[in-house]
Every structure is written in structure tokens, then in C-alpha cells.
Amino acid sequence: MQLILLLTQQMCLYLVIVYLLSKTPLFKLFAETATRLPHKIYIYLIFSGFCIMATYFGEQTNDAIANTRAMGAVLGGLLGGPVTGFLVGLTGGLHRYSMGGFTDLACAISTTLEGLSVGIVGLYLRKINKSELVYTPLLVCLVTFSAEMLQMGVILAVAKPYADAVELVKQIALPMLLVNSIGAALFMSMVRDQKTMFDKLSSAFSTKALKIAERSVGVLSKGFDQESSTKVAQIIIEETNVGAVAITDKEKLLAFIGIGDDHHIPGTPISSQITQDAIEQNCVMFADGVETSYACSISAQCRLGSSLVIPLRCESEVIGTIKLYEPKNKLFLNINKTLGEGIARLMSNQILYGRYEQQQSLLTQSELKLLQAQVNPHFLFNALNTIAAIIGRDPLMARKLIQHLAQFLRINLKRTTGLVTLADELEHIDAYLTIEKARFIDRLSVTISIPESLHHYKLPAFTLQPIIENAVKHGTSHLLDPGEIEVTGRVQQESLVLAVTDNAGLYQTSTDKDQSGLGMSIVDKRIKNLFGNGYGVAVLCEQDSYTRITITLPLSTTAHSED
Structure with a gap:
């Protein structure tokens, strides 16, 4: 014993x-x-x-x-x-x-x-x-x-x-x-x-993460905005049972669901220092209300007592935050901390996937439109008719037009949808305009005023040609008087600015993309997807006087290198 x-x-x-x-x-x-x-x-x-x-x-x-x-x-x-x-x-x-x-x-x-x-x-x-x-x-x-x-x-x-x-x-x-x-x-x-x-x-x-993933799939892929953020925040609070959920971009509150929604109003600027620190430092910030004090930055009567702020990342860039809150009478569970970080990764991936899908969709759409433009039946039909009319009276001119038509088609077939130099784009335009001016004889004049010092800058292929084609097809070709088109280029505030101006002034806003020829909107979206929303196409029109299409591109991204 x-x-x-x-x-x-x-x-x-x-x-x-x-x-x-x-x-x-x-x-x-x-x-x-x-x-x-x-x-x-x-x-x-x-x-x-x-x-x-x-x-x-x-x-x-x-x-x-x-x-x-x-x-x-x-x-x-x-x-x-x-x-x-x-x-x-x-x-x-x-x-x-x-x-x-x-x-x-x-x-x-x-x-x-x-x-x-x-x-x-x-x-x-x-x-x-x-x-x-x-x-x-x-x-x-x-x-x-x-x-x-x-x-x-x-x-x-x-x-x-x-x-x-x-x-x-x-x-x-x-x-x-x-x-x-x-x-x-x-x-x-x-x-x-x-x-x-x-x-x-x-x-x-795993169950919570899978439910959140299942319910939120595809929501953020349609865009990271107030509507999609509100839907995701509602899903998260239903699955986690935390006190409140907020989603922000880098500047403002996009969504807020839960305790305190009476004074945390979507659309208002970010006021919380902990959120600003999470964005600036690109790291998770946690204020448990005990070791790290927490107080609502908007209302002293707010019942929220702790906050977890997790950056949302798209590639290496912080694009916003997701925030989980608990009231003052409830501790923040570790599982919710871990889950919050998992949700942030899920949301970041969905946003990234959405942007990728959008770019792929726009690229596919652009490529289809451009492939159609490579052998534009109307342009080809008009060009052949023009050559047929000229060949009897001026064989030499007809020969030159055939050469320009061949050059135009060759450039279309060889050109990719990537970046090309401005000089290459102007060569493409010259081949196109030579045929169009022969067609309209003395009823179309084109002036290109772009300094040679800008010719080495790069821009997306098929940027200027569709705009000029629109100016002819939907502008000057409808005039009884001679049509005039001016193409200019300049450097302005670290941007390359190109402008195409016609004297028709017939531009009309339309939901029918065919009304824009090859699609001015597609040119605009391609530029925005490549370089950001600060760049793209702008239209200024004075009816029956002029239409000016301005294209803005960043100098730092247009890869100005001598070729």
C-alpha cells in the first residue's frame, strides 16, 4: 500500500x-x-x-x-x-x-x-x-x-x-x-x-469562415463601394455576432452595421486615429479597452468598448480597412481576432479578383472591338470605292492609296493591345487619314501639331486612331462645309495631354456604344484600368461649333524610353 x-x-x-x-x-x-x-x-x-x-x-x-x-x-x-x-x-x-x-x-x-x-x-x-x-x-x-x-x-x-x-x-x-x-x-x-x-x-x-466566404462570394468582385461593403458587413455581423462591423476605404466610412450605427454614418470621413494608423502603417491595430484604451471618436455616449482594425490590401497597396467592435460589457474573443484577419484576407482577395475580372473583361471587350476594326468593312468598302474612282484618272495616286491601305491593314494585323510609342500611333493615323482625305478630296483637312520631343512617349495601342475615326465618321463627314480636324499634344503637370478637335460639334451622349465608333468609352476604360481614375478621356462639345476629345496619360507610366 x-x-x-x-x-x-x-x-x-x-x-x-x-x-x-x-x-x-x-x-x-x-x-x-x-x-x-x-x-x-x-x-x-x-x-x-x-x-x-x-x-x-x-x-x-x-x-x-x-x-x-x-x-x-x-x-x-x-x-x-x-x-x-x-x-x-x-x-x-x-x-x-x-x-x-x-x-x-x-x-x-x-x-x-x-x-x-x-x-x-x-x-x-x-x-x-x-x-x-x-x-x-x-x-x-x-x-x-x-x-x-x-x-x-x-x-x-x-x-x-x-x-x-x-x-x-x-x-x-x-x-x-x-x-x-x-x-x-x-x-x-x-x-x-x-x-x-x-x-x-x-x-x-472553419464553419464561420466558410459561411462568410459562401455568402459573400462575388459581392466585392462587382466593386469595392458603399453598396457591396454594406452587404458584406451585414454578412459578417450575422456570422460572428460581434457588436458592430465597419468597412472603410482609405478616406471614408463605406459601411457600418451594429451598435453605434446612429452616429457612425457611411459616407463620412474617417475620424478614428486607430483606423488611420492601420492604413498608414499597414498593420493590424487592436484596442481592447483594457491594456490599450479605446474611445469612440464621434460620440462620448457610444457603447462600443473595443476595436480590431485590419487593413484591406490589394496586392501591396492598402485600399481600406475592416473593423470589428465589441461593446464595453463584452470581451473580444481571440477567435474573433483570428477570424477577423481571415475575413480581411478573404475580402482583399475578392477585391483583387474583382479588379482582375474587370480588367480581363475590358481587355477582352477592347480586343474584340479592335479585331473588328482591323478589317472595318465600311472603311474598307469606302477605301476600295475611292481607289476605283481614282485609278482611271490618276493611276499614280491610286497606287499610293493602295500602298497606304496595305500599310494600314498591316499595322492593324501586327499591332498588339499593349503599349506603343506615340510615333507608331501617328504612323497608323497617317495611313488612315491619307485614304480618308482622298475620299473627301478637298472637304477634309487634318493638322497634327505634336512636337517630335513627345514622339518617344508610350501609350496604349489604338488610342488616337479610334478617336480620329470618330471625328471623321460621326463629325466632319456630316458637314456641308469643309471638315477640319486638329491633333495636338503637350506636357502638362507631369501628364501627356493629347487632344483631337473637329469643327462639327455634333457629339451627343448616347448609351449605344456603336454611336462612338470603335468605342471612345473603351479607350477611356483601358486607360483608367492601366493608369488609374485620374487619367482617361474627356469630352468638350459646343454644338455645331466644335468637339474636343482630350486624352490624359501619366508621364511616369508611359515609359518614355528611346527606341
Whole structure:
């Protein structure tokens, strides 16, 4: 009875150590399947240490040591597999052998066999897809009991003299069988509880994240604005049950749902310093209201008491924030902190995907329009008719027109939708205008006033030609008087500004994109997608007087390099 109490004290010491260990991140490794080498090494070190400690703290009995060493070997084998279990048992056995006594060899052999045999049991359970049984305290108790029975058999078979071995087994068998079995089961019970808690948290986290992802898919891909942000904020607050959810861009509040929505008004500028810091520093900011004070920047009566602000990133640029709040009477849960960061990544990816989809859609649309323009049937028909009319009276002129038509078609076929130099664009325009001026004879004059110093700047292909074609097709061709088109270029405030002006003044806003020829709106969208909303196409029209189309491009992005 006394030996049972002594071994129980030793077991309790281990369990206290295990309890303290359970408060560290390292304890999570016990709840994972040991498949990686660092994991196995960690298990080997921990349970080898238990074996050695158990031997040191064991109770001397008839020139032998009664101890709880078997717990380390058994648990090492179950959690780490046969190789790890063998090494744990071997280390514990060799240490026991170094302590001497008539059971030293028997204990060394039995401890090694315990680690190896139990490791094989654990491996077998994993192979038949029943690895969860490894964490069952009852199974661990039975396995440890069997391992200790094996140890008693080895002592009887190896220890000499046999009579002393029998006497020793009579004294230590029951205490060691009971204490080691119960201790291993209690240890695994703690591991199982931790594993269950981790699994529940992971399941809850995954379920919430998947629901949010499922409900919000496609919302932000249509645009990062007040309408889409409000929809996403409503989804998040329904799934997380936090006090409030807010979404901002870099300047203003786009959406606010929850406590405090009476004074946090969408569309108002960002007033919170913590939000501004998150945007400027591109990092997560957390004010729990305890260690880091939090106070609403708008209303002193606001019931919100803590805030988590996470930047929304599109590639490497911060484009806004998502903010989760809790009221003053509620703590901010760690799972909501982690979930908030996951939601921010999800939203950032959706916004990035939306921009990518928009660019792809516009690019495809532009390419289709431009492919149609490569062999514009109206232009080709008019050009051939013009050549046919001229060829009889002026064969040389007809030959030149055919050459210009061939050059125009060749440029169309060879040109990509990427960036070209302004000189290349002007060459394309010259081939087009030569044919058009021959068609209208003296009823069309074109003046191009762009300094040669600007010819090396780059711009998207098919930027000027569609605009000039619109000026002819929808402008000067409808005049009774001679049509005049002027093309100018200049540098203004770090921008390249090109302008196409006709003297028709017939421009009309229309929802029918065909009314803009190849699509002035497409040219505008292409430029905005490439360079930002600060650039693009602007129209100034004075009816029956003039129409001026201005194209603005950034100098820093037009890649001015000598070709």
C-alpha cells in the first residue's frame, strides 16, 4: 500500500508538469498525428525526460527501483510511432541500466520493448484509420497495463536470481500496473481534452469562415463601394455576432452595421486615429479597452468598448480597412481576432479578383472591338470605292492609296493591345487619314501639331486612331462645309495631354456604344484600368461649333524610353 502511495505521488508530479505544459503552444503537438520529424523529435525529448525522471524519483525495493517509467515509454510509442517509441524506451532503458541492480538488464530490455510494442499498436491503429482510438483513455489504460505485464514477464525471465525476481514482482507488480495504467490514461485524457477543444475551435472557425466566404462570394468582385461593403458587413455581423462591423476605404466610412450605427454614418470621413494608423502603417491595430484604451471618436455616449482594425490590401497597396467592435460589457474573443484577419484576407482577395475580372473583361471587350476594326468593312468598302474612282484618272495616286491601305491593314494585323510609342500611333493615323482625305478630296483637312520631343512617349495601342475615326465618321463627314480636324499634344503637370478637335460639334451622349465608333468609352476604360481614375478621356462639345476629345496619360507610366 505504501508503494502505491509513493508511486501515486510520483504520477501526480508528472500530471502537474503536464498541466503546466498544457498552457503552452507546445502542448498542441501532442494532439497532432506525428508525421513530421521535428514533431517526433519533440515527443522523443519530452518522454525520454519522463523516463529518466521516473527512474531518479523511483522507490528502492530489494535492490530494484519501482517507478512510473513505463508511462513515458508507452505514451512516446502511442504518440510518436514505433521508431520514436523504441528510441524513448531505449533511452529510458539505458539510463535505468546505468543505475545498476539485479534487474538493470531486465528493465532496460522491458522498457525498450514497451516503447516499441506500443508504437506498433499506435501505427496499426493509424493504418486502419482508427487513429482517434490512440487518444482514448480506456485504451491507453489497457495498453499500459499490458506493457507493464510484459515488463513483469521480462523481469522474471531475465533477472537473476530467479527467486529474488519472483519476490520483487510480487511486491511491485500491482502498484506499478495500477499507477502506470491510471497515470497514462489521465495524461491521455488531458491530451484528448485539449485536442477536442482545438478541434471545436478549428471547426467553429472553419464553419464561420466558410459561411462568410459562401455568402459573400462575388459581392466585392462587382466593386469595392458603399453598396457591396454594406452587404458584406451585414454578412459578417450575422456570422460572428460581434457588436458592430465597419468597412472603410482609405478616406471614408463605406459601411457600418451594429451598435453605434446612429452616429457612425457611411459616407463620412474617417475620424478614428486607430483606423488611420492601420492604413498608414499597414498593420493590424487592436484596442481592447483594457491594456490599450479605446474611445469612440464621434460620440462620448457610444457603447462600443473595443476595436480590431485590419487593413484591406490589394496586392501591396492598402485600399481600406475592416473593423470589428465589441461593446464595453463584452470581451473580444481571440477567435474573433483570428477570424477577423481571415475575413480581411478573404475580402482583399475578392477585391483583387474583382479588379482582375474587370480588367480581363475590358481587355477582352477592347480586343474584340479592335479585331473588328482591323478589317472595318465600311472603311474598307469606302477605301476600295475611292481607289476605283481614282485609278482611271490618276493611276499614280491610286497606287499610293493602295500602298497606304496595305500599310494600314498591316499595322492593324501586327499591332498588339499593349503599349506603343506615340510615333507608331501617328504612323497608323497617317495611313488612315491619307485614304480618308482622298475620299473627301478637298472637304477634309487634318493638322497634327505634336512636337517630335513627345514622339518617344508610350501609350496604349489604338488610342488616337479610334478617336480620329470618330471625328471623321460621326463629325466632319456630316458637314456641308469643309471638315477640319486638329491633333495636338503637350506636357502638362507631369501628364501627356493629347487632344483631337473637329469643327462639327455634333457629339451627343448616347448609351449605344456603336454611336462612338470603335468605342471612345473603351479607350477611356483601358486607360483608367492601366493608369488609374485620374487619367482617361474627356469630352468638350459646343454644338455645331466644335468637339474636343482630350486624352490624359501619366508621364511616369508611359515609359518614355528611346527606341
